[in-house]
Amino acid sequence: MTDRLSSLLHDEADRLEIPAPRTSEVLTHGRRVVRRRAWTLGAASVAVVAIAGGWLMGGHRQHHDTATPVAPTSEAPEQLAYSVGDTVYLGDAGSVSATMPEVPQTLYYTSAGVLVRTNQTGASDGGAPFHFELVEPDGTTSKLGVTLGDVVPSADPNQPYLAWATMQGGHIQVVVHDVTTDQDVATLDVPGSFTWGGWSAPPVSLSGDQVYVATDDVTRAVDWRTGAVKEVPALPVAFPDVHAGRAVVGAAVIDTSTGATLFTLKDAHQADLMLSPDGRFVMVGGPPMGAISSYAVYELATGAKVNLEGDPYSSGWSSTHELFTVRGNRMTMCNPADGRCTTSQVPAPDSSSSPKNSIPIRYAGRVYES
């Protein structure tokens, strides 16, 4: 029995002289944590800043020059993250970092911090098993008790949840996991079958309370709080990628709840559209022919367009809609609302110091699935 051990532990603890609670320090520290969470991109920058009123380092606004600055649309603080090798960097100066036990494969924004999906090599194809580390804004990491196989999970920047699908006895189930408590908060049955895509369960996309699941016959939306399931015929049976209730369908962006078309790109020519995490902007990449030196970003509400320099496939999103690229020790960050860009210095990992540092940069807000 362990009664004696338990008794010894309690005796030991009872003999401790308890120091007075550090109440004021806790509150001060706690408020600092909250402020870090509320860190915003522009105000926090202490690095070299180069701003040109429309041109420089990035792009220029072509229409709607009077558009007002974009305010955050969500409760969650703005975040920015990327990884080099086995290290995750946070913030526009990369000043907070965290070393992962494995190689980051995908970085997800959540309201609790950046959730990092890791595996042995960083590969997405055949890279299972995948593990997850939550990196809080102060760099504190915690390993989740979640191990996933060859499936496509999803997170919402404004929610502390990770969602994925699993097959149970041939039936599809959706699991929603709270990353702050590391506990499942919902497990729901989803009608339909799944045979396409090569994953072991359907890919999902989490947006608000809805988990979009691409089953064989139709994409379905599951309200994980109520269990209600509805079909979303406006979305094709394909990789679901829903941001704030909006999704790319071909050369258009639709509202997934109404099916209404919000934006259509004319003269698409095989263009590849990618939504910002807050669903307010759409980046136009492709076609993938040769080096890409610039790309366009449209604001859905106004149709305003800016052109930004660089490769759209080598850039990441902040948790709202800022676009950023890291090259060496320089980060360029652009606001698609006005085309203004800033450049800051970030840590430059030495690729010779670790073979892992030669692994390509992974940007949060991007999809790395195959």
Next chain:
Amino acid sequence: MRRGDDAFTEFVQASWPRLYRTAVLILGDREGAEDLVQTALAKTYAHWHRIRDLGAAHAYARTTLVNTAASWFRRKGWRNELATDVLPEVAEVAHDSQRVDLMAALRALTPRQRTVVVLRYFEDLSVAETATAMSCAEGTVKSQTSDALARLRIHLGDAVVSETTGAPHD
């Protein structure tokens, strides 16, 4: 549950002693334990608006404490990183020989084993609750418990940790 700083201050004062005791047993270091509890409670403050009741608040703070300790243990140079069969010098000398044995024996465990022992036999958590607090699988808790008890048996003897020890609240 009441919200706001006043309510959180009351929570800090009420939960501090228990969290501090847990932290000392896990870390084996009183000063570090104060820092650990402060950090855990500060993180709890950041989530205070989402916590439903006081019971949940304490569980949240305890889980945060355990996870923060785990991240500290992962840092290079943490002195308790490796378990050893040779009992280390006891930094905080006590006069009760049996007490010295317990703290020294705890220090001989790996950080994870020590955390399992404290959560299960001091906090009186079940295997499932311990797994939740440590963000790991129940099987890991069971295996870590078994290894920890075997090691403690070497240092404390069968009288404290008997050979037939089982999990009292699986």
